[in-house]
Structures are given as structure tokens and as C-alpha cells.
Amino acid sequence: MNTAPSFPSADSLFRPDLLAKYSANGPRYTSYPTALQFRDDFSADDYRRAAADKGASETGLSLYFHIPFCDTVCFYCGCNKVVTKNRARSAPYLERLKREIALQGALFDTARPVSQLHWGGGTPTFLSHDEMSELMATTREHFLLRSDAEGEFSIEVDPREAPPKTIVHLRNLGFNRLSLGVQDFDPVVQRSINRIQPLEMTASVIRAARATGFHSIGVDLIYGLPYQTVSSFSRTLDTMLELAPDRLSVFGYAHMPQLFKMQRQMDPSTLPPPAERLAILQRVVERLTEAGYVYIGMDHFALPTDELARAQAQRTLHRNFQGYSTRAECDLIGFGASSIGKVGDVYAQNAKDLTGYASAIDTGELAITRGVRLSADDRLRRDVITQLMCNLELRFDEFEAAYGIRFQDTFAPELERLRTFEDDGLVKIDARRLDVQVAGRMLVRNIAMVFDRYLGQQAMQRFSRTV
Known part of the structure; x- marks a missing residue:
């Protein structure tokens, strides 16, 4: 019996109508918050x-x-x-x-x-x-x-x-x-x-x-x-x-x-x-x-x-x-000018320019000039976005066990916003999970953006296009 995994075809991945509909500026989510x-x-x-x-x-x-x-x-x-x-x-x-x-x-x-x-x-x-x-x-x-x-x-x-x-x-x-x-x-x-x-x-x-x-x-x-x-x-x-x-x-x-x-x-x-x-x-x-x-x-x-x-x-x-x-x-751990590190629930960035970086190191100090400590909500949403971006699914029971929440209650507004995505065949949502469909893989940034509580406060022009 052939047990080799099957992978999506180009025809199922690439939907020009949906890519055009959902194309927008958005984060790449190498971190959350960005x-x-x-x-x-x-x-x-x-x-x-x-x-x-x-x-x-x-x-x-x-x-x-x-x-x-x-x-x-x-x-x-x-x-x-x-x-x-x-x-x-x-x-x-x-x-x-x-x-x-x-x-x-x-x-x-x-x-x-x-x-x-x-x-x-x-x-x-x-x-x-x-x-x-x-x-x-x-x-x-x-x-x-x-x-x-x-x-x-x-x-x-x-x-x-x-x-x-x-x-x-x-x-x-x-x-x-x-x-x-x-x-x-x-x-x-x-x-x-x-x-x-x-x-x-x-x-x-x-x-x-x-x-x-x-x-x-x-x-x-x-x-x-x-x-x-x-x-x-x-x-x-x-x-x-x-x-x-x-x-x-x-x-x-x-x-x-x-x-x-x-x-x-x-x-x-x-x-x-x-x-x-x-x-x-x-x-x-x-x-x-x-x-x-x-x-x-x-x-x-x-x-x-x-x-x-x-x-x-x-x-x-x-x-x-x-x-x-x-x-x-x-x-x-980040080293050098502009580098970013993540330790526990903290992100930290070094001085971006060589002068600022050199000034700190020459005085025997770390060159960190900015950063953020994640809130409980940040940690939860980071986990959600990471699972979407990497595994193309959300298993609600995993979040409920880890964070003591009821997923559908905590994210009721987000799940409602995703109904349009579901109607277009980008995601499938049931009582226990959300799955990114094949047609949604190329728009996973857009799907993840629904769970980002900061986007309304940000200048979207600072992000690249999602497609």
C-alpha cells in the first residue's frame, strides 16, 4: 500500500480570485506582537x-x-x-x-x-x-x-x-x-x-x-x-x-x-x-x-x-x-546592531545604528534600547497565530487546557469575522477546531491577522503586501 503523503496541487493552492480579493498589507508574524x-x-x-x-x-x-x-x-x-x-x-x-x-x-x-x-x-x-x-x-x-x-x-x-x-x-x-x-x-x-x-x-x-x-x-x-x-x-x-x-x-x-x-x-x-x-x-x-x-x-x-x-x-x-x-x-539571544532577542515573555532589540550600539558596548552595558513584555493576552494570541502560520490549524482543546479559556467564547468576534473566509473556502470551522484549507494556505497571513488585536492601531503601510 502506498503510504507516501499527498501534497496540494498548484491548482488547489492558487486561486487568483481569492488572492486578489484578500490582498492587503499585513505582518509576516516573525513575532507577536510585532x-x-x-x-x-x-x-x-x-x-x-x-x-x-x-x-x-x-x-x-x-x-x-x-x-x-x-x-x-x-x-x-x-x-x-x-x-x-x-x-x-x-x-x-x-x-x-x-x-x-x-x-x-x-x-x-x-x-x-x-x-x-x-x-x-x-x-x-x-x-x-x-x-x-x-x-x-x-x-x-x-x-x-x-x-x-x-x-x-x-x-x-x-x-x-x-x-x-x-x-x-x-x-x-x-x-x-x-x-x-x-x-x-x-x-x-x-x-x-x-x-x-x-x-x-x-x-x-x-x-x-x-x-x-x-x-x-x-x-x-x-x-x-x-x-x-x-x-x-x-x-x-x-x-x-x-x-x-x-x-x-x-x-x-x-x-x-x-x-x-x-x-x-x-x-x-x-x-x-x-x-x-x-x-x-x-x-x-x-x-x-x-x-x-x-x-x-x-x-x-x-x-x-x-x-x-x-x-x-x-x-x-x-x-x-x-x-x-x-x-x-x-x-x-540577539547580538549586534538592530538584532532582536526573545527571552521568556520578553522581546528586546539592540540599538539600530552602529553609533548607538558602540556607545553602549564601550561602557560595558548591553545595547538594548527597546522591547516589550508580553501580557497574558499577547501570549495567548501569539500561540494562536503561531499555530496558524506553522501548522495551519487550531485545536481548541489545546488552548483551553493551556490557558483555562473556552476558545469559542474568548474569540467569538474573531470566529465571526472568519465566517467570510469560511464562505470562500479558506478555512473550515467546527465546534472543536479551525483548519486552514488548501486555498487558504497562501492567505494564512490574512487569516492570522484576524487574531491580531493591534492592527487597528498600526500604520498598515509599514507592512508588505500579503500576496
């Missing part, structure tokens, strides 16, 4: 108190390091970054990172294992090989990293900054997962976004990663960029499928020049119109699902053998500030 709710009166002392409460916790730790430097600017980028050709700028930043590691390490039980580690940016491979070695060595001095087989140690890589010898070096340092930025292989699109990246650069990184035994290789693409068409992006997808990464993230470009000045370098008239953009997304879903990738949710696809797909099947998938994660119970 960063817009962080308060400036939250201090390093607030964070220390949270760390003291959880310092000896039996749960594991996740470490995030923000390396903000980039050699060149990509016009579409909305990340917190410092564009510079001066490689010497990384040395003082690295020294402060090492001091911050010591400060943070002193707050937590040294026996707590690190199950997840991630270097993001910016461009982490802006650092020299020696600097990378120093940073990882200091990390190991103050934290206990799990074994290669047990831990998820990942790094974002720009193939323009990572020749094969760098990939070998990263593997020797202990990294076992790579995330590669590509965006699009089309030369016209690459010129328009100021990211010239020949195919061979990307292919050589993937070959080196496979040869050195990386556990998983992920690639980022973006649709909705200047000059993209269904035909041109189909060629990018075909090329990418030949490279066969384990995971693919295909993000919709968010054009917000009022927030990100470099986006003003692109002519908005060259962006694909809404109908073309939606058709590109349809082609993405068709090609990747036909090729055997599982649609995880939002922008993410993974091979059935990948840990993300397995975690979703086992209801252990989670979301944090790096997106979908397989490590659900970890406290997250």
Missing part, C-alpha cells in the same frame, strides 16, 4: 530580569548575530545595513560583538545548549576568514553548542562574497546550513537592482556546499522586481530547479520607497503590474509543486526530505525572527 509594539521605555534592566527568570531554563538557546556590512547596495533591500568598501570597518564591530557575547553569556546557565545559531546581515561573509574564526571561537567560549548532528547552525551567504574556499571554511567552523541570496538570474533584472551575479557564482557555492557536507541549502528569490515577466522568471525557476536546493524562499518584493531610500533608484514604471505579478506567483507555485517541493507557507517551499517539511508534518514547526524554524522552545 516590532511596531516595542516600547522605548523598555531597558536593559528589564531584559536582565527576564534572563534571570529564564537563565537556568531547561530549554535550549538560539543565537542570532547581525553582521550589517555590505560591499555594494542592492536597490530592493530593506535590511539594516552599512554599505562600505572599507573592510577595516568590521574589526571594531567584531571586537564589540565579542564583548557583547561575554555580557550575554554571563546571564545564562552555561549548561544550556545552543540548538540554533544564525549569522545574518548585511553580508556575514564580509568578514575575513580570520574574523569569522574569531567570532565563532568567542561564541564557543561562552556558550555550549550542540553537536553537528543535533544543532542547526546557519549563515546567509552572498555568492559574490563566497568563493568555494570560503564555503569550506564555514563548514570547518561548524556551519551546517546555507541560505543563498539570488533573487533573479535574468541579467536585465540584475542590472536594474544593482546586483550583478552570474549563474556560475551561485552554482559554485552550491557545489562547494554539497561537497563539504552542508545539511541543507536554501535559496532566496524575489518576484515583483523591475522588468520581470512570467517568461523571464520561468527561466530563473527552471535554472534554479536544475541546481535543486533543499529549500526555496520566493518573496514578493515590497516597494516602499518612503521607508527605504535606495528603492528610489528603481523606476516604479518598470515594476510588473499587479496582474503580471500575480501571474508570476502562479508560475512559481506551479513549477515548484510540480518539481516536488512542499509548500510550507507564505513564501517557503522545501523538499519533502528537508527538516522544515518534516517539522510541519509532525506539528513542530515554529516561527522566529529568522522565519520558519524547527527549534520551537528556544530562547533567542
Whole structure:
């Protein structure tokens, strides 16, 4: 008997009429509440108190390091970054990172294992090989990293900054997962976004990663960029499928020049119109699902053998500030300018600019400048939204047992609002559960937004489009 799991087809996932109807601005829910709710009166002392409460916790730790430097600017980028050709700028930043590691390490039980580690940016491979070695060595001095087989140690890589010898070096340092930025292989699109990246650069990184035994290789693409068409992006997808990464993230470009000045370098008239953009997304879903990738949710696809797909099947998938994660119970410690951590029921963010970050670290203080402590209602809604985003279902009895509520009473207004979604076949609701239907998977952000009590108070234009 064939026991292989069945996965949704492109036709059942992609409903243009519903995607057009529900398209709106909304959070990606890497946290709840979102960063817009962080308060400036939250201090390093607030964070220390949270760390003291959880310092000896039996749960594991996740470490995030923000390396903000980039050699060149990509016009579409909305990340917190410092564009510079001066490689010497990384040395003082690295020294402060090492001091911050010591400060943070002193707050937590040294026996707590690190199950997840991630270097993001910016461009982490802006650092020299020696600097990378120093940073990882200091990390190991103050934290206990799990074994290669047990831990998820990942790094974002720009193939323009990572020749094969760098990939070998990263593997020797202990990294076992790579995330590669590509965006699009089309030369016209690459010129328009100021990211010239020949195919061979990307292919050589993937070959080196496979040869050195990386556990998983992920690639980022973006649709909705200047000059993209269904035909041109189909060629990018075909090329990418030949490279066969384990995971693919295909993000919709968010054009917000009022927030990100470099986006003003692109002519908005060259962006694909809404109908073309939606058709590109349809082609993405068709090609990747036909090729055997599982649609995880939002922008993410993974091979059935990948840990993300397995975690979703086992209801252990989670979301944090790096997106979908397989490590659900970890406290997250953020290092570097703008990084965000989560310890217990507290979110905390470091100073966003290098000057503010340096000023705090140079005085021997944590660089935390804002954050929030979750209320009981925040914790409940965070759990609801996480379950929707990751497991595509809500089992009411689980929330009732954990929070001492009657789900249908507590969320009566939300369930009533979801009746329209149910009428459109996006969700199914009965007395004991809510299930996101196949047609609702691509609109799971919209479904989750119904449970967000802050949205009416927020400037929605600060969020990207849900489709």
C-alpha cells in the first residue's frame, strides 16, 4: 500500500480570485506582537530580569548575530545595513560583538545548549576568514553548542562574497546550513537592482556546499522586481530547479520607497503590474509543486526530505525572527546592531545604528534600547497565530487546557469575522477546531491577522503586501 503523503496541487493552492480579493498589507508574524509594539521605555534592566527568570531554563538557546556590512547596495533591500568598501570597518564591530557575547553569556546557565545559531546581515561573509574564526571561537567560549548532528547552525551567504574556499571554511567552523541570496538570474533584472551575479557564482557555492557536507541549502528569490515577466522568471525557476536546493524562499518584493531610500533608484514604471505579478506567483507555485517541493507557507517551499517539511508534518514547526524554524522552545539571544532577542515573555532589540550600539558596548552595558513584555493576552494570541502560520490549524482543546479559556467564547468576534473566509473556502470551522484549507494556505497571513488585536492601531503601510 502506498503510504507516501499527498501534497496540494498548484491548482488547489492558487486561486487568483481569492488572492486578489484578500490582498492587503499585513505582518509576516516573525513575532507577536510585532516590532511596531516595542516600547522605548523598555531597558536593559528589564531584559536582565527576564534572563534571570529564564537563565537556568531547561530549554535550549538560539543565537542570532547581525553582521550589517555590505560591499555594494542592492536597490530592493530593506535590511539594516552599512554599505562600505572599507573592510577595516568590521574589526571594531567584531571586537564589540565579542564583548557583547561575554555580557550575554554571563546571564545564562552555561549548561544550556545552543540548538540554533544564525549569522545574518548585511553580508556575514564580509568578514575575513580570520574574523569569522574569531567570532565563532568567542561564541564557543561562552556558550555550549550542540553537536553537528543535533544543532542547526546557519549563515546567509552572498555568492559574490563566497568563493568555494570560503564555503569550506564555514563548514570547518561548524556551519551546517546555507541560505543563498539570488533573487533573479535574468541579467536585465540584475542590472536594474544593482546586483550583478552570474549563474556560475551561485552554482559554485552550491557545489562547494554539497561537497563539504552542508545539511541543507536554501535559496532566496524575489518576484515583483523591475522588468520581470512570467517568461523571464520561468527561466530563473527552471535554472534554479536544475541546481535543486533543499529549500526555496520566493518573496514578493515590497516597494516602499518612503521607508527605504535606495528603492528610489528603481523606476516604479518598470515594476510588473499587479496582474503580471500575480501571474508570476502562479508560475512559481506551479513549477515548484510540480518539481516536488512542499509548500510550507507564505513564501517557503522545501523538499519533502528537508527538516522544515518534516517539522510541519509532525506539528513542530515554529516561527522566529529568522522565519520558519524547527527549534520551537528556544530562547533567542540577539547580538549586534538592530538584532532582536526573545527571552521568556520578553522581546528586546539592540540599538539600530552602529553609533548607538558602540556607545553602549564601550561602557560595558548591553545595547538594548527597546522591547516589550508580553501580557497574558499577547501570549495567548501569539500561540494562536503561531499555530496558524506553522501548522495551519487550531485545536481548541489545546488552548483551553493551556490557558483555562473556552476558545469559542474568548474569540467569538474573531470566529465571526472568519465566517467570510469560511464562505470562500479558506478555512473550515467546527465546534472543536479551525483548519486552514488548501486555498487558504497562501492567505494564512490574512487569516492570522484576524487574531491580531493591534492592527487597528498600526500604520498598515509599514507592512508588505500579503500576496
